[in-house]
Amino acid sequence: xxxxxxxxxxxxxxxxxxxxxxxxxxxxxxxxxxxxxxxxxxxxxxxxxxxxxxxxxxxxxxxxxxxxxxxxxxxxxxxxxxxxxxxxxxxxxxxxxxxxxxxxxxxxxxxxxxxxxxxxxxxxxxxxxxxxxxxxxxxxxxxxxxxxxxxxxxxxxxxxxxxxxxxxxxxxxxxxx
Numbered sequence: 001x002x003x004x005x006x007x008x009x010x011x012x013x014x015x016x017x018x019x020x021x022x023x024x025x026x027x028x029x030x031x032x033x034x035x036x037x038x039x040x041x042x043x044x045x046x047x048x049x050x051x052x053x054x055x056x057x058x059x060x061x062x063x064x065x066x067x068x069x070x071x072x073x074x075x076x077x078x079x080x081x082x083x084x085x086x087x088x089x090x091x092x093x094x095x096x097x098x099x100x101x102x103x104x105x106x107x108x109x110x111x112x113x114x115x116x117x118x119x120x121x122x123x124x125x126x127x128x129x130x131x132x133x134x135x136x137x138x139x140x141x142x143x144x145x146x147x148x149x150x151x152x153x154x155x156x157x158x159x160x161x162x163x164x165x166x167x168x169x170x171x172x173x174x175x176x177x
Contacts, residue, residue, distance in 0.1 A: 004082050004135075011131055012041050012124055019123075019174040033177075036120025043121070044128045047093040048081050061087055089145050096146050099129055103169065110173045119177050123170065130166045137163060 016037050020026065025033070052062035061084045068077040092098060106122040113119060137143060137159050147153045154162055 004085075007135065008041050008128055008131055012037050012127065015123075015127055015171075015174060016120075018171075019177060022175055023177065030116060032115075032117035033120040036117040037124040040121035040124025041128050043125055044093050044132065045081075047091045048085070048088060051088050051091055052081070055090060055092075056088075059087075086140065089148065091145070093129065094132060094146060095148065096150050099126075099146070099166075102126060102129070103166075106170075106173055110177055123174055123177065126170050126173070130163065130170055133163050133166065 016034055019033075020030065052059075052065045056062050057066065061080065065077050065080055068074075068080060093102075102122075103126060106126045109122045110119050133143060133146060136145065137156070141156055143154060143159045143162070
């Protein structure tokens with residue numbers, strides 16, 4: 001759990017510093033961007049809670065997590081969910097189709113909204129998903145869970161290219177913020 005939080009927040013902070021440097025946003029009036037970034041980084045992990053409580057409450061890991069939560073063992077529950085992350089294959093947010101839809105929403109919010117909190121939120125959410133894909137690619141050698149509901153899949157080389165393009169898109173969205 002600590003490793004996953006460190007990875008996501010270190011990339012988020014680097015991303016927000018880069019965005020702030022490029023845009024020249026150096027005063028405290030831009031704190032909503034950073035707050036939106038923190039919230040947006042945490043939101044994709046709600047997908048795991050939806051899975052254990054609604055989609056697959058009968059699975060062993062879901063039952064263990066529910067039991068730990070009933071005993072108010074929140075930290076141990078989060079550690080369990082982090083350790084067993086690869087077991088959850090039918091997540092909602094961690095799919096190709098959701099990511100495409102959310103990238104379109106991200107572009108729309110970044111280009112149309114004046115709300116800097118909302119911009120930070122959607123950028124961080126998209127960035128979190130890309131980082132999750134990179135981690136999955138490094139740990140499993142592919143993105144099969146992400147492409148589960150589509151009629152095609154990518155080999156490792158094409159997956160690297162795909163993740164690179166997504167990362168580039170999110171960085172561009174951050175620059176046009």
